[in-house]
Amino acid sequence: MQTLIALVAGVIFGVGLALSGMLDPDRVRGFLAVTGRWDPTLAFVMGGALLPMIVAWRLRPALSQPLAGKRWHVPGTRGVTGELIIGAVLFGAGWGIAGLCPGPAIANLAVAPWAALTFLVAMVAGMALHTFAGRLGRAAGGGGGHP
């Protein structure tokens, strides 16, 4: 049941991305181009996306468990760390360079498969770099492990 819900959620998410114009790297970069030809579309997408989620977070305490699950898997309130900031800086730079983040990049497999795949292969390499650097760090007895 959880798998089916996740599939339906993924499909609705993909429809939303395609309708909103957010599959277009040029449009995303247009939002970030505050000193150039600014495109405010992303702000409307964000506003639209936040509304149902604000409601969902308010409904959650009324449910003792998820509709199709035994318990909640919601991130705890860990503090702001250096890793969080450095990660967000790197992410923002990549997002600005290519105009793509993970969701639109994957959804673009159905629209511009070769360009999307080029980005995705590099993105997965970047993710793997983090995973294996974390393992090496832990093997060497250092911190910096990822929960």
Added chain:
Amino acid sequence: MLPDYALPGPGFLGGLLIGLAAALMLLGTGRIAGVSGLVAKSLALGGDAPWRVAFAFTIGLPLGAALVVAFIGPVPVTFPDLPATLITGGLLVGLGSRMGSGCTSGHGVCGLSRLSTRSVVATLTFMATGMVTVGLMGS
């Protein structure tokens, strides 16, 4: 006073669907619809959702986009010309999203909507860096 190339209506409608999908994921499965974490889990690179849940959500994304192309019409996209641009961006997005524990969906949509301090800080940081990057590149 919006520029004529902006898409406030479709943007808001598409955004509502994105938010509904994230709400369905949260209330249905008890999990955050954070794309970077779910993709990492799909490829056995970390993340904590069951593999089948992560994989189902991930393949749903292009299926949804394909439905729009099939039933509504072409989705216009303009990608950077150089593969090197895509590769550099992809490496940074992949590494950064894992280091920062999330991307535009996890921090931007799911985290901001519950006013998580970490997500507010992460979102403001990657938006600011993205703006500086595009500014330096001369858009």
